[in-house]
Amino acid sequence: MHIQKYVVTGISRLSGERVAVTAPHSLTKTQEMRDKMAARQHSRSAYKCLKIEPAEKEGNLW
Incomplete structure (x- = not known):
């Protein structure tokens, strides 16, 4: 069984592009990180x- 992983993404003020800010984690851990x-x-x-976005959507960053 494959467990879904999520990352926090944000828009970089330098490049203006949306990038992954954290490594992949479970949904609850990712929500805690985003809130913090x-x-x-x-x-x-x-x-x-x-x-919060699914880690697969970010491709091979991790």
Whole structure:
């Protein structure tokens, strides 16, 4: 049985592209990571618009 893995993605303020910010984890762990990152977001953070996406969608990054 294959367990679905998820990553947190965000829009890079440098390139303007959506990139994976974390390594693949379970959905609950990924949600916790996204919430923690979103709580400390500020105007100088490197990523904006954080989102959880399936790890397969990101291709072979990991």
